[in-house]
Amino acid sequence: MLLQNKVAVIYGGGGSIGSAAARVFAREGARLFLAGRTMSRLEEAAAAARAEGAEVSTAVVDASDPAAVERHADQVAEAAGRIDITLNAVGFDHVQGLSIAETSVDDYLHPIDGYLRTNFLTAKAAARHMVAQRAGVILTISTPGARLTGRGLIGNAAQSAGLEGFSRALAGELGPDGIRVVCVRPHAISDALATSYANAMFGRIADASGIGMDEWIQGLTGATALGRLPMLAEVGEYLAFAASDRASSMTGAIANLTAGALVD
Numbered sequence: 001m002l003l004q005n006k007v008a009v010i011y012g013g014g015g016s017i018g019s020a021a022a023r024v025f026a027r028e029g030a031r032l033f034l035a036g037r038t039m040s041r042l043e044e045a046a047a048a049a050r051a052e053g054a055e056v057s058t059a060v061v062d063a064s065d066p067a068a069v070e071r072h073a074d075q076v077a078e079a080a081g082r083i084d085i086t087l088n089a090v091g092f093d094h095v096q097g098l099s100i101a102e103t104s105v106d107d108y109l110h111p112i113d114g115y116l117r118t119n120f121l122t123a124k125a126a127a128r129h130m131v132a133q134r135a136g137v138i139l140t141i142s143t144p145g146a147r148l149t150g151r152g153l154i155g156n157a158a159q160s161a162g163l164e165g166f167s168r169a170l171a172g173e174l175g176p177d178g179i180r181v182v183c184v185r186p187h188a189i190s191d192a193l194a195t196s197y198a199n200a201m202f203g204r205i206a207d208a209s210g211i212g213m214d215e216w217i218q219g220l221t222g223a224t225a226l227g228r229l230p231m232l233a234e235v236g237e238y239l240a241f242a243a244s245d246r247a248s249s250m251t252g253a254i255a256n257l258t259a260g261a262l263v264d
């Protein structure tokens with residue numbers, strides 16, 4: 001198994017990508033600590049991961065609260081003896097689809113502050129333990145907005161490009177300590193629409209464009225090389241590989257999981 005005896009923390013562990021990754025990590029032998037805002041969603045994800053045979057703990061942790069994140073990381077390290085993998089799969093609704101003239105500075109800064117703050121805090125908390133171990137993998141998630149251009153993307157673009165830059169810089173800083181940092185960049189995930197914050201956000205963008213959600217999604221799909229959007233299981237499988245020792249020479253990488261909407 002890819003992650004036999006690895007200790008993995010997933011923030012946003014009750015969310016769409018967080019719970020999909022938890023299922024794959026569980027199947028691959030990891031001991032899991034799922035952290036997030038809503039216990040009922042965490043417990044649902046934990047039950048699915050336990051069904052794959054994993055030992056799973058859950059905790060309500062606000063990933064934007066430095067003290068709460070540090071305390072949780074210490075509890076994980078004490079309970080499991082180490083932290084091998086940390087994945088930040090936190091997600092929350094934010095403004096996309098508006099022109100700069102229609103966007104307030106607070107709406108522009110909301111995703112930048114939220115995603116860059118939580119990724120900084122969860123990476124910092126894990127890195128403290130990983131540096132002491134001289135091993136570990138930090139996983140982050142950006143969006144195609146990092147490389148796209150056009151109206152309605154400014155907050156998402158700045159957030160995603162910022163997170164990719166953060167991940168690259170951190171890979172250089174922590175590489176000498178044996179720690180890898182990998183960022184994945186999936187396109188809109190087709191089977192996450194039912195559960196993700198992105199559903200409401202995409203709906204508003206479609207409305208503002210004067211088209212229905214189905215037509216808007218068809219537009220995204222038509223712009224991919226594969227003629228389809230990525231699936232949650234594909235993102236989970238890639239994250240498990242990136243977290244595993246089979247990817248031991250991979251760091252500072254931004255993995256393109258856009259089904260060819262963007263090509264490198």
Ligand SMILES: NC(=O)c1ccc[n+]([C@@H]2O[C@H](COP(=O)([O-])OP(=O)(O)OC[C@H]3O[C@@H](n4cnc5c(N)ncnc54)[C@H](OP(=O)(O)O)[C@@H]3O)[C@@H](O)[C@H]2O)c1
Nearest residue numbers: 012014015016017036037038062063090091188189196197
């Ligand atoms: N879905 C997509 O199509 C897609 C595509 C590309 C990239 N991404 C990226 O993937 C990441 C996760 O997205 P997702 O679709 O999996 O979102 P999701 O299904 O809405 O799940 C996000 C999870 O994060 C939790 N959360 C939000 N704020 C938190 C906080 N301060 N502390 C702890 N947990 C918090 C949420 O808690 P609650 O359960 O309480 O809401 C939820 O469980 C985001 O970075 C997003 O940009 C998503």
